[in-house]
Amino acid sequence: MNHDLDLLHPYPFEKLAALKASITPPNDLAHIALSIGEPKHEPPAFVLRTLSENLNRLANYPATKGLPELREAIAHWANHRFQLCTPLDAETQVLPVNGTREALFAFAQAVVDRSQHNPLVVSPNPFYQIYEGAALLAGAKPHFLNCTASNGFIPDFDAIDAQVWRDCQLLYICTPGNPTGAVISTEQFQTLIKLADQYDFVIASDECYSELYRDEKNPPPGLLQAASDMGRNDYARCVVFHSLSKRSNLPGLRSGFVAGDATILQKFLTYRTYHGCAMPVPSQIASVAAWNDEDHVLANRDAYRTKFDAVLNILDDCLDVTMPEAGFYLWPKLPISGEMFAQRLFAEENITVLPGAYLSRECDGVNPGEHYVRMALVATEDECVEAAHRIRRFVSRL
Numbered sequence: 491m492n493h494d495l496d497l498l499h500p501y502p503f504e505k506l507a508a509l510k511a512s513i514t515p516p517n518d519l520a521h522i523a524l525s526i527g528e529p530k531h532e533p534p535a536f537v538l539r540t541l542s543e544n545l546n547r548l549a550n551y552p553a554t555k556g557l558p559e560l561r562e563a564i565a566h567w568a569n570h571r572f573q574l575c576t577p578l579d580a581e582t583q584v585l586p587v588n589g590t591r592e593a594l595f596a597f598a599q600a601v602v603d604r605s606q607h608n609p610l611v612v613s614p615n616p617f618y619q620i621y622e623g624a625a626l627l628a629g630a631k632p633h634f635l636n637c638t639a640s641n642g643f644i645p646d647f648d649a650i651d652a653q654v655w656r657d658c659q660l661l662y663i664c665t666p667g668n669p670t671g672a673v674i675s676t677e678q679f680q681t682l683i684k685l686a687d688q689y690d691f692v693i694a695s696d697e698c699y700s701e702l703y704r705d706e707k708n709p710p711p712g713l714l715q716a717a718s719d720m721g722r723n724d725y726a727r728c729v730v731f732h733s734l735s736k737r738s739n740l741p742g743l744r745s746g747f748v749a750g751d752a753t754i755l756q757k758f759l760t761y762r763t764y765h766g767c768a769m770p771v772p773s774q775i776a777s778v779a780a781w782n783d784e785d786h787v788l789a790n791r792d793a794y795r796t797k798f799d800a801v802l803n804i805l806d807d808c809l810d811v812t813m814p815e816a817g818f819y820l821w822p823k824l825p826i827s828g829e830m831f832a833q834r835l836f837a838e839e840n841i842t843v844l845p846g847a848y849l850s851r852e853c854d855g856v857n858p859g860e861h862y863v864r865m866a867l868v869a870t871e872d873e874c875v876e877a878a879h880r881i882r883r884f885v886s887r888l
């Protein structure tokens with residue numbers, strides 16, 4: 491077997507199950523899970539209808555490159571959403587993927603050149619664990635950049651050692667961030683693009699939470715938008731990852747896309763053709779319907795906004811927590827370790843949250859997730875409000 495498999499860390503939810511295993515929570519309180527980042531709002535009915543109306547298309551093998559109408563719908567959406575000066579070419583600069591998870595993983599396998607000395611895959615810390623596994627199985631070393639309250643949860647990219655950038659082949663960024671909700675600014679993107687040119691690396695921008703923002707007048711910028719604003723019309727070295735999972739509450743559809751640098755995407759398409767990960771045709775047609783509609787996305791954002799307001803009203807003065815610019819997580823700073831907080835909250839209030847350290851690694855002598863937990867506000871507003879009241883009661887006892 492491939493020895494690199496032994497390098498993979500247990501997934502955060504395995505660690506969480508072990509943490510909870512010996513605890514019996516109070517049985518007079520219904521369990522509330524704030525641990526899993528799975529959207530729970532209703533998926534749009536018209537997308538489900540489109541999917542079921544096209545099931546007969548399962549009779550066809552799908553092409554890895556996807557249907558032209560799906561690539562067109564995606565390009566149209568991205569051009570409009572990110573106000574791209576040079577519109578994306580649906581033929582060469584867009585590829586559908588079966589959710590961003592598989593694409594983020596596969597991308598490192600296609601990009602990393604393991605024949606180079608000390609190949610690094612750089613990513614934020616805390617981070618989505620796929621980045622690390624992708625790096626390890628591509629034969630690269632993960633290198634983490636701490637995201638802490640003191641840097642606004644976005645690393646100071648200019649301050650990173652030049653040797654790290656020299657060895658870096660692939661940089662993952664996640665904006666809006668999971669778990670912090672922090673949003674990378676256009677200026678920060680442009681700093682990264684200049685660094686990528688100077689040191690010759692590829693930027694993979696995971697933007698799968700980009701549509702869950704709080705301020706309707708201030709949507710998070712994207713990497714392609716920052717590139718376009720610099721007049722970089724070929725989006726060289728830049729690839730973005732988007733998903734219908736969070737935007738449209740369709741995590742089970744497994745539908746997303748990558749877009750950007752045509753040269754990179756052409757190689758990635760070759761990789762994917764062998765990998766065998768074409769999206770079923772009914773899912774592609776349903777995805778066209780989803781990307782073409784913004785009303786359901788607006789309604790989704792409204793629902794999160796109301797829910798975040800209600801929960802933060804209750805938690806504001808008892809926890810060190812702020813309204814995230816985007817995403818569906820709270821990332822409160824705690825007076826005790828995240829593990830202890832999670833364990834006791836489950837034992838005393840039957841609420842599951844994820845210890846922050848399960849999403850991060852110790853780096854430069856610090857584990858930036860240690861005194862945090864991640865709370866996913868995905869359940870109904872009533873359930874989240876009930877959870878907030880119980881958390882408030884719990885914190886008052888600490």
Ligand SMILES: Cc1ncc(COP(=O)(O)O)c(C=O)c1O
Pocket residue numbers: 527588589590591592618664668696698732733734735741745746
């Ligand atoms: C940061 C981040 N990226 C990517 C994904 C994968 O999402 P999907 O594969 O559903 O598009 C997730 C899922 O939770 C995530 O949190």
